[in-house]
Amino acid sequence: MAKKADEGAGKKAAKVAKPSKPAKGAAVAGGDANERYNSGLGLLKSIEGPLRARQLDAAGKKVAAQAETEFKAALEIADNHGRAHIMLGMLLQMSGRPEECEPHLRRGMELPRGSQDWHIAAGTLANAYMELERAADAANVLEDITSLTADD
Numbered sequence: 001m002a003k004k005a006d007e008g009a010g011k012k013a014a015k016v017a018k019p020s021k022p023a024k025g026a027a028v029a030g031g032d033a034n035e036r037y038n039s040g041l042g043l044l045k046s047i048e049g050p051l052r053a054r055q056l057d058a059a060g061k062k063v064a065a066q067a068e069t070e071f072k073a074a075l076e077i078a079d080n081h082g083r084a085h086i087m088l089g090m091l092l093q094m095s096g097r098p099e100e101c102e103p104h105l106r107r108g109m110e111l112p113r114g115s116q117d118w119h120i121a122a123g124t125l126a127n128a129y130m131e132l133e134r135a136a137d138a139a140n141v142l143e144d145i146t147s148l149t150a151d152d
Contacts (some may be wrong), residue, residue, distance in 0.1 A: 033078035037087070040070030044091060051094045067091055082111040086121045089128075098128035114148045 044051070044067045047060045056064060071088035074081050089104035105128065108121030122145050129138035 031077070033074040033081050033084065036070050036074035036077065037081060037084045040067045040074065040084070041087060043067035043070060044087060051091075054094070054096060064091065064095055068095075082108050083117060086111075086117060086124070089121065090124050093124055093128045093131070098131045101125070101128050119145065 043063050047056060047063045047067075050056050050060050051064060068088065068091055071084050071091065074084040075088070078084075085104040086108035089101040089108060092098070092101035092104065102125065105121045105125040109118055109125070111117045111121070122141050126138045126141040126145070129135070129141065
């Protein structure tokens with residue numbers, strides 16, 4: 001019974017995850033970084049629960065790969081897209097690939113210090129460092145975070 005529920009959830013995730021068609025006249029296939037970012041974000045959100053729990057089924061893994069492709073496409077168009085760096089870093093970290101997320105999360109931390117985006121990048125980077133058993137690096141990032149909240 002649980003297997004059927006899992007299969008149904010996987011099919012539902014795959015169905016939900018299809019990016020919507022671009023509006024008439026919108027840039028397609030690589031021309032607009034925000035469009036590619038938004039597509040990746042929609043895909044990521046459709047599998048966020050199982051992804052965070054690291055319990056993706058085959059369909060969910062396919063959606064995660066599509067989201068990664070979209071974020072990378074956004075970065076090929078606009079390497080300075082901070083949110084695309086953050087979301088790609090988060091996706092890599094939650095996919096069990098913390099060693100690959102650091103450069104993207106560091107780029108995300110170049111956004112205004114203390115902003116919500118900065119906090120997301122910093123928190124995710126600290127988690128990745130802990131996963132990689134780099135406690136000193138994690139402590140440095142966490143110290144940076146707490147120094148901001150102490151100033152408030």
